[in-house]
Amino acid sequence: MLEQLDKQYVLHTYARNYVNFKKGINATLFDENDKDYIDFTSGIGVVSVGHGNQEVAQAICNQASNITHISNLYAIEPQAKLAEKIAKYSQMDVRTFFANSGAEANEGAIKIARKYGKTKYDGKRYKVITLEHSFHGRTITTVKATGQSSFHSPNFAPYPDGFSFNSAIDDIYNAIDDETVAIMIELVQGEGGVQPFEKEAVQELAKFLKQRDILLIIDEVQTGVYRTGEFLASNLYEIEPDIVTLAKGLGGGVPIGAVVTTHKDIFEAGDHGSTFGGNYLCTAAANKVLDILEEYKDSGALDEAIIYFDSKLNEIFEKYSNLFLQKVGIGLIKGLRVKDSDTLALIIKKAFAEGVLVLKAGRNTLRLLPPLTISKDEINEGFKRLDDALSKID
Numbered sequence: 001m002l003e004q005l006d007k008q009y010v011l012h013t014y015a016r017n018y019v020n021f022k023k024g025i026n027a028t029l030f031d032e033n034d035k036d037y038i039d040f041t042s043g044i045g046v047v048s049v050g051h052g053n054q055e056v057a058q059a060i061c062n063q064a065s066n067i068t069h070i071s072n073l074y075a076i077e078p079q080a081k082l083a084e085k086i087a088k089y090s091q092m093d094v095r096t097f098f099a100n101s102g103a104e105a106n107e108g109a110i111k112i113a114r115k116y117g118k119t120k121y122d123g124k125r126y127k128v129i130t131l132e133h134s135f136h137g138r139t140i141t142t143v144k145a146t147g148q149s150s151f152h153s154p155n156f157a158p159y160p161d162g163f164s165f166n167s168a169i170d171d172i173y174n175a176i177d178d179e180t181v182a183i184m185i186e187l188v189q190g191e192g193g194v195q196p197f198e199k200e201a202v203q204e205l206a207k208f209l210k211q212r213d214i215l216l217i218i219d220e221v222q223t224g225v226y227r228t229g230e231f232l233a234s235n236l237y238e239i240e241p242d243i244v245t246l247a248k249g250l251g252g253g254v255p256i257g258a259v260v261t262t263h264k265d266i267f268e269a270g271d272h273g274s275t276f277g278g279n280y281l282c283t284a285a286a287n288k289v290l291d292i293l294e295e296y297k298d299s300g301a302l303d304e305a306i307i308y309f310d311s312k313l314n315e316i317f318e319k320y321s322n323l324f325l326q327k328v329g330i331g332l333i334k335g336l337r338v339k340d341s342d343t344l345a346l347i348i349k350k351a352f353a354e355g356v357l358v359l360k361a362g363r364n365t366l367r368l369l370p371p372l373t374i375s376k377d378e379i380n381e382g383f384k385r386l387d388d389a390l391s392k393i394d
């Protein structure tokens with residue numbers, strides 16, 4: 001029934017799996033037949049504090065039964081408090097603009113860079129360089145910024161000018177010219193295959209860019225909000241970018257995006273905006289998410305979960321050296337490189353049948369993004385099921 005309804009009325013942009021989830025508790029989901037699944041995807045890194053989180057539910061409920069939305073024409077208290085928390089936890093001297101998604105946050109970041117080039121370099125600087133295997137979103141501009149030619153379908157041309165991508169950090173230096181205004185990269189490429197960059201290489205690039213007054217934009221839509229074990233991957237890499245974008249894990253499932261920048265006065269009234277961005281409802285949720293995660297990190301529980309998850313992942317990796325080539329990732333953004341794409345597709349299918357949800361990513365990567373609050377029991381059960389699935393593949 002759901003399948004028929006979906007196929008008849010929803011545009012077909014996804015290759016969908018027809019399961020009907022009805023209930024979620026932390027990293028466990030239940031379908032309409034009460035079959036349970038361990039969720040190693042967290043809705044692609046979104047449900048950072050788990051499904052059915054009662055504290056977040058309560059915060060949303062309280063806010064929803066009062067004010068959900070006023071518009072950005074008036075100051076919004078939970079929005080201001082959330083911006084304060086982002087500044088505090090990022091340990092950066094920043095202000096934040098709130099959007100509704102990752103792509104939108106990256107659009108905002110690109111607008112900041114363009115305005116920087118316009119005001120400081122009379123418009124001579126406007127080009128943004130990204131990296132191969134990156135992913136920055138699905139709007140016309142962010143899809144063009146995405147460093148994968150397969151995304152630049154002629155169906156949607158023409159794309160905006162001023163974007164190019166390089167195959168490695170080292171190549172960025174040569175690609176920079178007088179018209180380059182910003183470099184936009186992920187520190188761990190999520191969609192592109194859970195590929196972390198070397199800390200020294202990133203630090204060196206950051207330093208070089210600062211000397212040349214070229215902006216560094218770090219897309220932390222996937223890596224932000226404790227996914228790598230620190231509030232920002234930028235904190236882990238010990239860099240201070242000009243702009244950081246956030247989205248996925250920030251609202252615990254409520255749509256929200258954020259553009260965080262040290263260029264605190266770049267925008268003036270009218271330069272940018274959003275009807276829904278940063279409204280009472282989503283910022284009330286995100287405030288609660290950050291409160292939960294800050295305490296979770298502080299208590300040492302996040303680091304414990306990361307270490308335990310990694311040890312179980314390592315067991316699987318070593319046991320199935322016939323299937324896996326490499327273990328990749330940081331914190332709770334982890335992956336296993338699979339020998340070929342057919343095998344990867346088979347693993348995901350078999351894992352689903354055994355009751356564990358896993359993701360794919362570029363470069364034939366089996367990607368694991370569990371809720372950050374996943375319990376030890378859920379980790380054990382998820383890997384047991386994954387083991388059962390893998391044992392049926394040769």
Ligand SMILES: *Cc1c(COP(=O)(O)O)cnc(C)c1O
Binds near residue numbers: 103190191
């Ligand atoms: C998911 C993702 C985006 C796009 O976010 P949306 O909310 O889908 O627009 C952008 N950048 C990175 C690194 C992502 O992982």
